[in-house]
Amino acid sequence: MDLLDKLDAGERLSYEDGLALYELDLFTLGRYADKKRQQLHGKKSFFNINRHINPTNICKDICKFCAFSANRKNPNPYTMSHEEILEIVSKSYENGIKEVHIVSAHNPHTGLQWYLEIFKKIKEAYPSLHVKALTAAEINFLAKEYGLSWDEVIDKMVTYGVDSMPGGGAEIFDEKIREYVCKGKVSSTDWLYIHKLWHQRGKESNATMLFGHVEERKHRIDHMLRLRDLQDETGGFNAFIPLVYQRDNNYLKVENFLSSTEILKTMAISRLMLDNFAHIKAYWATSTINLALVAQEFGADDLDGTIEKEAIQSAAGAKSAAGLKLKDFLDLITTSGFIPVERDSLYNEIKVYN
Ligand code: V47
Numbered sequence: 001m002d003l004l005d006k007l008d009a010g011e012r013l014s015y016e017d018g019l020a021l022y023e024l025d026l027f028t029l030g031r032y033a034d035k036k037r038q039q040l041h042g043k044k045s046f047f048n049i050n051r052h053i054n055p056t057n058i059c060k061d062i063c064k065f066c067a068f069s070a071n072r073k074n075p076n077p078y079t080m081s082h083e084e085i086l087e088i089v090s091k092s093y094e095n096g097i098k099e100v101h102i103v104s105a106h107n108p109h110t111g112l113q114w115y116l117e118i119f120k121k122i123k124e125a126y127p128s129l130h131v132k133a134l135t136a137a138e139i140n141f142l143a144k145e146y147g148l149s150w151d152e153v154i155d156k157m158v159t160y161g162v163d164s165m166p167g168g169g170a171e172i173f174d175e176k177i178r179e180y181v182c183k184g185k186v187s188s189t190d191w192l193y194i195h196k197l198w199h200q201r202g203k204e205s206n207a208t209m210l211f212g213h214v215e216e217r218k219h220r221i222d223h224m225l226r227l228r229d230l231q232d233e234t235g236g237f238n239a240f241i242p243l244v245y246q247r248d249n250n251y252l253k254v255e256n257f258l259s260s261t262e263i264l265k266t267m268a269i270s271r272l273m274l275d276n277f278a279h280i281k282a283y284w285a286t287s288t289i290n291l292a293l294v295a296q297e298f299g300a301d302d303l304d305g306t307i308e309k310e311a312i313q314s315a316a317g318a319k320s321a322a323g324l325k326l327k328d329f330l331d332l333i334t335t336s337g338f339i340p341v342e343r344d345s346l347y348n349e350i351k352v353y354n
Contacts, residue, residue, distance in 0.1 A: 033299030137169030167206030199236025248317030271299025
């Protein structure tokens with residue numbers, strides 16, 4: 001069957017189809033991705049009011065693309081105390097956040113309880129706040145560092161009050177590329193398995209893909225298909241988040257950076273390939289807010305949130321350090337022709353702004 005017939009019929013797409021989609025012109029591709037987006041969500045664009053906190057940047061692992069962890073190019077190691085973290089949460093709570101998104105580096109000096117007890121403290125002080133924390137890479141690090149199984153770490157997460165898992169640490173699943181860009185980090189199979197264990201407890205998570213560095217189109221399609229397979233099994237993923245590689249202050253040598261066309265194509269293709277994912281998130285911290293707004297017409301239905309403060313992507317050059325004001329965020333979505341919908345972390349609608 002011809003690719004366009006398959007798209008018209010809404011049939012599931014193969015690896016070869018995924019590669020062929022890149023050969024379509026942007027607007028044909030966009031039309032199909034937008035059709036799928038509108039079938040699922042109409043003109044709604046989802047966001048949440050959240051705060052990102054990155055409590056430490058001291059890391060046992062060395063990922064070539066990372067400018068956040070303390071190293072020769074970023075000689076500024078820090079580890080926050082629980083009091084400092086609670087202070088941030090308290091201020092953000094007053095500003096109306098509904099979610100706190102906590103991601104750290106792999107710090108071997110803090111002890112396990114430093115990682116876990118903060119969740120309980122946050123939950124005790126703010127029971128209604130959603131705690132999204134610990135990537136599969138962090139879970140793997142904690143398990144290895146403290147002689148625990150992944151199951152044991154996950155049980156502790158549940159006990160200490162983690163509500164959902166973020167999608168970080170997936171990078172790119174192809175083993176050769178992964179070995180080159182983040183040797184020693186959680187393997188692709190293990191990343192997927194850890195999410196499976198989390199989903200088996202009835203919990204939800206997200207999935208990212210870091211692209212625009214040394215990977216090729218075929219690696220992106222492979223990445224999407226490995227996620228689609230797991231989603232068929234568990235149904236536990238909420239959103240797919242293609243993260244555009246930021247180039248400053250790190251150790252990855254990249255010859256050519258992606259054009260906006262290639263970024264939009266990748267977003268549109270993810271909408272079409274990931275037929276079992278409800279949401280595609282254009283994370284504006286890496287795509288820029290302008291391209292994220294355009295991506296709404298190319299399959300993306302979620303723009304993450306106001307963020308308030310961001311350390312990982314901004315360390316590598318993204319203009320996201322200070323987040324966005326809610327009013328500006330709403331105006332941008334509305335003037336681009338979409339309906340802002342504030343959601344909770346699990347995509348229940350809180351407020352439709354129309
Ligand atoms: O996994 C690191 C990425 C991720 C760079 O689940 C970089 O809702 C671009 O996962 N250029 C962490 N990206 C952030 C993350 C995330 C963000 C927003 C929402 C959610 C969610 C998850 O940041 C890491 C890594 O892939 N990253 N360095 C860089 N130079």
